[in-house]
Amino acid sequence: MRSEQYDVLVVGAGSAGVAAAVASARNGARTLLIDSGPSIGGELLSGMTIDGAINARGERIIGGVIDDIVNECRALGGYARELNDWRLIRYIACDPEYMKMAVARVVYGSGAEVRLNTFADDVARNGDRIEGVIVRDKQGRSLITANIYIDCSGDADLCALAGGEMLPPDKDSKPQPVSMMFRMAGVETKPLLEFVRQHPEYFAVGESDAIRGGRSDHEIAEEIYKQGEPCVFLKGDADFLGGAIARGEMFPTALIMIQPTSAARREVCVNATRITLDNPLVARDYGRAFGVLIDQVRQCSSYLARRVPGFENAALSGVAPRIGVRETRRILGDEVLDGDDVFNGRKREDGIAKGCHHIDIHQDGTGQIRIPVADGGSYDIPFATLIPAGLSNVMVAGRCFSADRRAQGSARVMGGCLAMGQAVGTAASMLSSTNAPADVRAVPVKHLRTRLKEQGAILDGTY
Ligand SMILES: Cc1cc2nc3c(=O)[nH]c(=O)nc-3n(C[C@H](O)[C@H](O)[C@H](O)COP(=O)(O)OP(=O)(O)OC[C@H]3O[C@@H](n4cnc5c(N)ncnc54)[C@H](O)[C@@H]3O)c2cc1C
Numbered sequence: 001m002r003s004e005q006y007d008v009l010v011v012g013a014g015s016a017g018v019a020a021a022v023a024s025a026r027n028g029a030r031t032l033l034i035d036s037g038p039s040i041g042g043e044l045l046s047g048m049t050i051d052g053a054i055n056a057r058g059e060r061i062i063g064g065v066i067d068d069i070v071n072e073c074r075a076l077g078g079y080a081r082e083l084n085d086w087r088l089i090r091y092i093a094c095d096p097e098y099m100k101m102a103v104a105r106v107v108y109g110s111g112a113e114v115r116l117n118t119f120a121d122d123v124a125r126n127g128d129r130i131e132g133v134i135v136r137d138k139q140g141r142s143l144i145t146a147n148i149y150i151d152c153s154g155d156a157d158l159c160a161l162a163g164g165e166m167l168p169p170d171k172d173s174k175p176q177p178v179s180m181m182f183r184m185a186g187v188e189t190k191p192l193l194e195f196v197r198q199h200p201e202y203f204a205v206g207e208s209d210a211i212r213g214g215r216s217d218h219e220i221a222e223e224i225y226k227q228g229e230p231c232v233f234l235k236g237d238a239d240f241l242g243g244a245i246a247r248g249e250m251f252p253t254a255l256i257m258i259q260p261t262s263a264a265r266r267e268v269c270v271n272a273t274r275i276t277l278d279n280p281l282v283a284r285d286y287g288r289a290f291g292v293l294i295d296q297v298r299q300c301s302s303y304l305a306r307r308v309p310g311f312e313n314a315a316l317s318g319v320a321p322r323i324g325v326r327e328t329r330r331i332l333g334d335e336v337l338d339g340d341d342v343f344n345g346r347k348r349e350d351g352i353a354k355g356c357h358h359i360d361i362h363q364d365g366t367g368q369i370r371i372p373v374a375d376g377g378s379y380d381i382p383f384a385t386l387i388p389a390g391l392s393n394v395m396v397a398g399r400c401f402s403a404d405r406r407a408q409g410s411a412r413v414m415g416g417c418l419a420m421g422q423a424v425g426t427a428a429s430m431l432s433s434t435n436a437p438a439d440v441r442a443v444p445v446k447h448l449r450t451r452l453k454e455q456g457a458i459l460d461g462t463y
Pocket residue numbers: 011012013014015016017034035036037041042043044048049050051052118119120121152153154155157158178179180181271323324325326397398399400412413414415417
């Protein structure tokens with residue numbers, strides 16, 4: 001079997017993996033980033049907004065690699081704007097076509113090596129260490145060895161292959177639904193926002209006190225109008241969309257979330273489709289879901305064109321290349337972030353990343369739990385939640401980190417994943433510069449925090 005040696009191997013090139021590889025390579029480690037798919041960037045390329053980077057009070061809570069990617073998107077001429085959703089959060093809306101180039105330029109510019117269509121298939125484990133990862137590509141299987149392994153697979157594949165312990169799934173409910181994002185171009189913003197002005201009751205507005213700021217729904221509709229961007233959320237349990245669901249014109253969904261992606265194309269991204277699976281890791285069910293979601297894309301896009309002001313002349317302009325998965329495995333780490341830490345905006349001396357997104361748990365049909373972080377603030381993600389129990393040379397970042405369901409429901413968004421990724425990539429580079437066998441628990445968290453702050457991360461001083 002072919003065999004190659006790196007300082008750091010990052011498995012998975014979604015938000016977390018991209019940031020991990022960039023941070024690791026920039027800090028001098030010989031870094032390999034692999035992904036089982038044909039591209040890098042994951043959901044950063046799907047048209048959804050980057051949530052979890054700006055708290056509801058308007059403070060930036062994530063910095064560093066995220067800024068490089070968003071600035072690169074702007075420098076290339078792409079749309080990238082910080083917006084208030086006038087509901088629960090503030091976010092960064094980006095053009096996914098420019099993000100494809102921006103992410104690639106930042107990753108390749110960092111010096112990280114990239115391999116695509118490369119699946120982490122198995123691991124060689126010795127005691128508490130991974131000694132190598134067996135990857136499969138078009139040429140067969142080969143062995144990659146590294147000092148540090150970073151699991152950014154979203155599904156915690158590396159930890160699972162290594163026999164790492166997982167947190168138990170919730171026995172009372174199924175995982176969050178999977179969805180297919182799509183985009184529509186030629187949307188007229190003014191009539192859409194005029195519709196919000198006339199019928200704020202059809203839309204989700206002011207769900208967080210920090211965003212509402214004592215305004216009535218009508219006053220919030222005026223703010224949405226003033227912002228002038230197609231950034232609105234039709235509610236599944238309100239008359240308008242609810243009526244369409246009751247008539248069978250639309251499938252049951254909590255919200256149709258409409259977010260801008262390009263001013264030039266007058267384009268929006270739509271997040272509405274959903275199907276709940278017992279386990280998204282079962283390939284047969286995941287495969288069937290693809291067909292159902294494609295039908296929902298067709299149904300929702302034609303519903304919008306037929307019924308929603310501003311969409312009369314809009315056309316489907318893009319369908320995400322893959323199903324979006326919100327929740328699968330969560331590792332058991334040295335510590336488990338819990339929903340109270342998130343809700344109460346808990347700050348910690350060992351925080352190496354931050355989150356601020358509401359506890360956001362999509363459910364079947366029209367159900368969705370949405371609980372804002374207290375006072376529109378943010379919480380810290382401790383380093384220990386990124387260290388899998390029982391493994392000494394492995395770290396995790398992204399939606400599979402060690403968190404209960406409520407905390408995962410918040411930190412899973414791309415801002416949090418980018419920040420966690422930057423933290424573990426930086427930690428890995430610190431370890432790879434020593435000759436001793438790497439032990440992730442030996443990382444001096446104080447020094448890691450200092451290095452992260454020097455490189456743009458925001459760890460202190462926010463609400
Ligand atoms: C429908 C939907 C809507 C969402 N809306 C928003 C939103 O509006 N804003 C927001 O900020 N967040 C949103 N999120 C959440 C967010 O997009 C994800 O939680 C986040 O992108 C996860 O990033 P990640 O890097 O942890 O994992 P992923 O993006 O899932 O990346 C994992 C990568 O690992 C690769 N991989 C997996 N297994 C292997 C293996 N064995 N070998 C090699 N490669 C492997 C995969 O191909 C993939 O590219 C949404 C999620 C979904 C599904």
